[in-house]
Amino acid sequence: MNTFTKDPVSPDYVDPAHAPAFGVCVTTMSRVDTLAACLDNLERCVPRADCVVVSDDSPDAATRAANAAVVARHPGVVYLEGPRRGVCANRNNAMRHCLAHRPECDYVSFVDDDIQLAVDFFAVARDRLAQLPPARRHAVILTGGASSGPHIHECRPLRLSFMGYFTEGDAPQCVNIHAAVFPAALFRHDEWDENIFFGIEDAELLLRALRTGHSIELVPALRARDTLPGSGVLHNRDPRGGLTRYQVNCEAARLYVGIKRYGRIEPDVLKLCAFTSWYFIHLLLYLVRRKSIGSLVPIIRRSNVARVVGPRKAI
Template structure:
């Protein structure tokens, strides 16, 4: 994924500003919304974005809905919101869907400096981008395009509580001293990052943002907490992957465990290569997973988890950078 080969004069000026850290022009924010099979939720998400002050400079919707009638309804919902861009999604998982929207933003660099990612059931506060702008304006110029902002949880008993999190040895989210992961639906990324990294499309769903953060941090980016980035998940526990269940596991659970296997192997083989930690992770993962599945009468799902993980692609060099 590369930047457009020909830059407009505005884009050239923007690139120079980024090189020097000059933000005399106020930062511009784009939003990538990924959707599938939830027309009403998408409409509510876009309605709320229209209430933001300042508004995002660009909103891109990438639609993974398999049913043509649903895609048509989503396209109509987007058309009712002036300036919002509709894209047919690749239907290869959430990472590919996000990358599809990112590609459009990379072709529109004159319109945005930062990206946020929203699922279709997310509502953000009206001052979301005002909080991001204020934070970046207070950030040292040389770090503005190397800093990712993240807010608090969009659901649960700790709604909007902003605490530093990291990915544990076993690739679970844990509290830490320094933020090393983000709340993907309450975050802001420099657009420039995505000329260097993409979401890894070997991950169908689950912890994909944490894997991106592992690579991002090694490139010198940092993550800072911003409590003003508040979002609300309106369909907690009712995602499209929770509706299907096989042998004791929902599709959502299977995908999350598959992603954890892939991320752990990639982490200790490619991102943070360490043979001892790699061996320890594999031993722990399969030992823990065997017990976890046995207690649920779902041992038959171990093979589908491994198959869904695409873990062999780590060894064949087919993962994202």
């Protein structure tokens, strides 16, 4: 547990016996130096996270060995070899270990290896949670603002549009995944959907969480920074078409999430038909404009959409 406290005479003194415990699930793939910087940064946080688990999806053994050596330089951090089935499976791998071996963790955050949390990240989360009624604390998800771009750290309420794009809304329905704090209890009965390799997987998780009584709270002081925006390992061109692997996976995820959303999470036959029709019209126009029609089949295959229209146990 945390031992970080303030002066007992201070109005914001936190009794360490009642301070929430935070876990961090770090997902990495093929970026040894970036992982090292991420873990160095986590060590600077005050208070520190109570549990840090690294799940490594690197495809080659040499990189995994180098990452394991980086983790070994950080006492208490756990290294796991990842399942190499996408970001959702990688996060689940780290999360399951955290829940099984550190059951006292009350909250959990998910960061990629290129994310730098603000040094007061957990202090801000702890103080905001302390201000909430006890009945709400384990059903609220905290989120800060954007971690990159021209509006960095601006904290705006976002929602998922009908067609599966992030847009501003009246009430928050989405989070900035790298500046978010989730109640660990959420993952004791739910997980990231491993049918999604990459792309709006956080929005899909939130669609389910909001329907089970969870809420999202905007906390502008909860900050994180993306140190390598737009330069992920999926930004190389897909050999089967003109799009990058990142773009293929994002379009595939949008199809899968839309079908699941209107078929199961928020079942509505008319919306399901409308979404499917408009999705393929928009997708075809998008691919034609980019002379990337060859990416159509890879997008459909990557979407795993057959699993969402198949038996319910497959989701």
